[in-house]
Amino acid sequence: MMQPHWLTRRETIRLLWIVFAVVLAATVIAELFVAHEAHFEIETILGFNAWFGLLACAGLIAFAKLLGVLLKRHERYYEGGDE
Amino acid sequence: MSSLALHPGLILMAGAILLLRLRGVARSAVALAVPVAALYLVWLVPDGAVASVRFLEFELTPLAGDKLSRLFATIFSIMAFGGALFALNQKHPLELTAALFYAGAAIGVTLAGDLITVFVFWELMAIGSTLVIWSAGTGPAYRASLRYLMIHMLGGMLLLAGITGHVAETGSIAFQRFAADTPAHWLILAGFLLNAGAPPLSAWLPDAYPEASWSGTVFLSAFTTKTAVYVLLRGFPGTELLVYAGLFMVFYGIVYALLENDMRRILAYSIVNQVGFMVTGVGLGTEMALNGAAAHAFAHIIYKALLLMSAGSVLLMTDKRNCTDLGGLFRSMPVTTWCGIIGALSISAFPLTSGFVSKSMISQAAADGHLLVIWLLLAAASAGVFLHAGIKFPWFVFFQKDSGLRPPDPPHNMRAAMIFFSVLCIGLGVYPDPLYAILPYPVAFTPYTGAHVVTQLQLLLFSGLVFFVLLDVLRRTLTITLDVDWLYRKLGPSLCAGIAGRLARALVAIGRSASSLRSGVLGALHRHHGPQGVLARTWPTGSMALWAVILLLAYLLLYYL
Numbered sequence: 183m184m185q186p187h188w189l190t191r192r193e194t195i196r197l198l199w200i201v202f203a204v205v206l207a208a209t210v211i212a213e214l215f216v217a218h219e220a221h222f223e224i225e226t227i228l229g230f231n232a233w234f235g236l237l238a239c240a241g242l243i244a245f246a247k248l249l250g251v252l253l254k255r256h257e258r259y260y261e262g263g264d265e
Numbered sequence: 266m267s268s269l270a271l272h273p274g275l276i277l278m279a280g281a282i283l284l285l286r287l288r289g290v291a292r293s294a295v296a297l298a299v300p301v302a303a304l305y306l307v308w309l310v311p312d313g314a315v316a317s318v319r320f321l322e323f324e325l326t327p328l329a330g331d332k333l334s335r336l337f338a339t340i341f342s343i344m345a346f347g348g349a350l351f352a353l354n355q356k357h358p359l360e361l362t363a364a365l366f367y368a369g370a371a372i373g374v375t376l377a378g379d380l381i382t383v384f385v386f387w388e389l390m391a392i393g394s395t396l397v398i399w400s401a402g403t404g405p406a407y408r409a410s411l412r413y414l415m416i417h418m419l420g421g422m423l424l425l426a427g428i429t430g431h432v433a434e435t436g437s438i439a440f441q442r443f444a445a446d447t448p449a450h451w452l453i454l455a456g457f458l459l460n461a462g463a464p465p466l467s468a469w470l471p472d473a474y475p476e477a478s479w480s481g482t483v484f485l486s487a488f489t490t491k492t493a494v495y496v497l498l499r500g501f502p503g504t505e506l507l508v509y510a511g512l513f514m515v516f517y518g519i520v521y522a523l524l525e526n527d528m529r530r531i532l533a534y535s536i537v538n539q540v541g542f543m544v545t546g547v548g549l550g551t552e553m554a555l556n557g558a559a560a561h562a563f564a565h566i567i568y569k570a571l572l573l574m575s576a577g578s579v580l581l582m583t584d585k586r587n588c589t590d591l592g593g594l595f596r597s598m599p600v601t602t603w604c605g606i607i608g609a610l611s612i613s614a615f616p617l618t619s620g621f622v623s624k625s626m627i628s629q630a631a632a633d634g635h636l637l638v639i640w641l642l643l644a645a646a647s648a649g650v651f652l653h654a655g656i657k658f659p660w661f662v663f664f665q666k667d668s669g670l671r672p673p674d675p676p677h678n679m680r681a682a683m684i685f686f687s688v689l690c691i692g693l694g695v696y697p698d699p700l701y702a703i704l705p706y707p708v709a710f711t712p713y714t715g716a717h718v719v720t721q722l723q724l725l726l727f728s729g730l731v732f733f734v735l736l737d738v739l740r741r742t743l744t745i746t747l748d749v750d751w752l753y754r755k756l757g758p759s760l761c762a763g764i765a766g767r768l769a770r771a772l773v774a775i776g777r778s779a780s781s782l783r784s785g786v787l788g789a790l791h792r793h794h795g796p797q798g799v800l801a802r803t804w805p806t807g808s809m810a811l812w813a814v815i816l817l818l819a820y821l822l823l824y825y826l
Contacts, residue, residue, distance in 0.1 A: 202726075209722045213723070231723035232723040233727070234641075234724070235644075235645075236728070238645035238649065240735070242519055253524075253746045254742070256744060257745050260755070
């Protein structure tokens, strides 16, 4: 049987997740070591951009799914109508 | 008049038409040389009016320059070169001509010194871009192009009406800063915004652009919307309405792209999203914001073209356009994959890419103005860009699952075009000074501070986390999402069909009652006057004489009474 590409192997993906988690933590910790240039009060909370980005994306996906329930149609929806 | 012969836009348009007569190497050489010549000429255009022509009672200025117009004309020329390099092996002979004509018209708008010249080039752009879509040669492309043309004719009419009103009020055709204070100026603003893909008519863009050929969409992504950003920068800086229109576009683009399956339609929605950032910047109106909007337009043209080149290469090599059919292409298309990833990182404004040094100026302008809500919305949108374009596009096209497809990378000229634009994306990100030097205002902005890099990485990487955690929710389905174009693609036609159906039924009913009336009248006539009719029957002469006698007697009697 053909060997799967190294990038798609289970071990590689697990390793990537570990590296990703370390990098995520590092970006939050790094905030302690750089000079702050906050313009707004809210920015001074530790990891503000991290959790704001997280919540914003989760919110956007939730909104998109909701909108999808109302507005999604089969991809051939228009083909009957505007031929 | 002689200086008009050196108009970069006209040179490009003339070169485009010349291409129709050429074949083989000569055609390729001219297609590549003409944009380079145009770029050279753009930089020879000095500040102020260069050429003037008399038209009716107006003194037109078809060629005029300043920093803003040279910035846009520069990137349009670079785009024309990169696009031509990518499109050299497009089989359809019309497309490259139409595309370079379209690019020349866009340059014409940016170098126009008066409103009439703006309008003329504006309409030439609509013609060029429609021809680019036609060149795809498919039924859906033809129908989409007609819808596209209708919308742009509407935009052209709005603009013409506005310009006419403005000239009637002021007697001036100068293209200067307007305030959105009179109906004429509202019409001009509406005409500009329509081309920017602003609400309510954003749908023309994701409807039409993805129907063009694998190379056509690359050109389409660059000129129309960015010319709109240019005219907004010149005509309506600091107009508050633009902040709200821009923010709407930003989120519209993200939400629709999240629901989309067609890889090039994802990128088309993302054009609306990115132009939204620019329109917001124009609305904010400070020097920082306007510089940011202009720089972002410059950077955007490069990375969006790069993304669409990468998508176009996939389309050409696999003949598939939906995320559900693609995946795993990184194995056999390494150049396309890497270039796609660089474009995706740039659009997401990752540090060391062009998006980082341009988009952050717009956020900075909101922060400088202490506009917390706008700043937060822009930050949320930046996170959303990574989600809908930055990861979604490369993930679903090049990774995701093994689709079993093993297409090779595209031909060498297409690879060269992608590598050229990738180098520009990273070059501008690493060394933004040349771009900052040609922005309309002096730049007082340092993109690379520790805090800025760290906060941007937090924002983007945690968005990435959300993507992979919620991957199951984001799996693509064989669906489209309804938009405003539903009104003129479904509701309008079905209303018309309904009315037509009713009219037809009414006509049938009228016809039926008319024929029953006719047969009734004819029947009565037939009964009385027909061969057997009472009034047409033959009568014996005796009975007639008898009746005459009776009548005469009756008369006599009545006379004596």
